[in-house]
Amino acid sequence: xxxxxxxxxxxxxxxxxxxxxxxxxxxxxxxxxxxxxxxxxxxxxxxxxxxxxxxxxxxxxxxxxxxxxxxxxxxxxxxxxxxxxxxxxxxxxxxxxxxxxxxxxxxxxxxxxxxxxxxxxxxxxxxxxxxxxxxxxxxxxxxxxxxxxxxxxxxxxxxxxxxxxxxxxxxxxxxxxxxxxxxxxxxxxxxxxxxxxxxxxxxxxxxxxx
Numbered sequence: 023x024x025x026x027x028x029x030x031x032x033x034x035x036x037x038x039x040x041x042x043x044x045x046x047x048x049x050x051x052x053x054x055x056x057x058x059x060x061x062x063x064x065x066x067x068x069x070x071x072x073x074x075x076x077x078x079x080x081x082x083x084x085x086x087x088x089x090x091x092x093x094x095x096x097x098x099x100x101x102x103x104x105x106x107x108x109x110x111x112x113x114x115x116x117x118x119x120x121x122x123x124x125x126x127x128x129x130x131x132x133x134x135x136x137x138x139x140x141x142x143x144x145x146x147x148x149x150x151x152x153x154x155x156x157x158x159x160x161x162x163x164x165x166x167x168x169x170x171x172x173x174x175x176x177x178x179x180x181x182x183x184x185x186x187x188x189x190x191x192x193x194x195x196x197x198x199x200x201x202x203x204x205x206x207x208x209x210x211x212x213x214x215x216x217x218x219x220x221x222x223x224x225x226x227x228x229x230x231x232x
Contacts, residue, residue, distance in 0.1 A: 023129065023131050023192055023194055025192065025193075025194045026200070028196075028199045028200040029194050029195055029196045029197075029199060029200075030193075030194065031193035031194065031195045032192070032193065034072055034073065034191065036193070037130055037191055037193045038066060038068075038074065040100065040102050040128060040130050040193065040195075041064075041066050041076075041100050041130055041132070042066055043102065044100035044101060044102060044130065045063050045100075046061060046062070046063050046100075047061070047062060047063065047064040047076070047078070047098050047099065047100055048060075048061055048098070048099040048100075049061075049062065049086065049096055049097070049098050049136070049184075050096065050097040050098075050099070051086060051089075051090035051091065051094070051096040051097075051136060052090070052091045052094045053085075053089040053090060053091055054089070054091070055089070058085065058086050058089060058090065059086075060080055060084060060086040062078045062079065062080055062184075063078060063152060064076045064077060064078035064098065064184075064186075065077050065078065065148075065151060065152060065155065070187060073132070073187075073188035073189070073190075073191045074187075074188055075134075075185055075186065075187045075188065076098055076132060076134070076184075076185070076186045076188065077148055077183070077184070077185050077186075078148070078152070078183070078184050079145065079148055079149065079152075079181045079182060079183050079184060080181065080182055080184055081180060081181055081182075082140075082179075082180050082181055082182050083180075087138045087182045087184065088138070090136050090138075092135060092136065095133045095134055095135060095189065095190075096133070096134065096135065096136040096186060097131060097132070097133055098131070098132040098133075098134075098186060099129065099130070099131055099132075100129070100130040100132075101127065101128065101129055101130075102127070102128025102129070102130075102195070102228065103126075103127070103128060103224035103225045103227075103228050104125065104126060104127035104128065104225065105125070105126055105127075105213070105222055105225040106123065106125055107123060107124045107125065107126050107198065107209055108123055108212070109121035109122060109123055110212065111205070111208040111209045111211075111212035111213070112201065112204075112205040112208050112209070113202070113204035113205055113207075113208050114201075114202065114204070114205055125196075126196055126197050126198060126209075126225050126228070126229065127194075127196055128193070128194070128195045128196070128197070128228065129193070129194045130191070130192070130193045130194075131190075131191070131192050131193075132186070132188045132190070132191050133188070133189055133190040133191075134186040134187050134188045134189045134190075135186065135187070135189070136184060136185075136186050137184065137185040137186065137187075138182050138183070138184055139182065139183040139184075139185065140182050140183065141183075142175065142178055142179075144183055145178045145181060145182075145183050146166070146174070146178060148183050149166060149178070149181075150165075150166045153165065153166050195228070195232060197225070197228045197229045197231075197232040198229050198232065199232050206229060209226070209229050210226045210229050210230050213225055213226035213229070214226050
């Protein structure tokens, strides 16, 4: 990934937090027939240090699980808030007009060798943990144990687990850090004023933090 110095994020703790907030991942692997990509929520385990391990699951029918070349690293991509930035936000537009549109975004790339597993107990632990992660905040959370055991076991037979110990981790947080302070303030105020979506507010918050 091309990462100008302004936008480089290499603090592991920050990258881990962005991964956890991102949830849905894009997996890109090489096969004998070319690249293959899949989309799945993945969780982060802190071990082994320093980068940890990504864990999730795919449908057993998904060819990604059986065709990924174990000799070549898989790339896992997470995205954070993103959005269009109009030049109208910039103070510089009024000063000299030499401004153009851009796109603010956050991207995390994790690289490692993809492991596939089908042990029922391990799979159950993965789907239970993933479910709990997104159900816990609900007023009446659903649990895997709410479904009949024979049904759950049948569903587990239809998936495979995936694990990727992270060998390399890089992050790009492009949130107007290359703009003067007045332009950054204009971006924050402009996004908040437009207020067309929660995503605009998330980008404004990210710019304010950068």
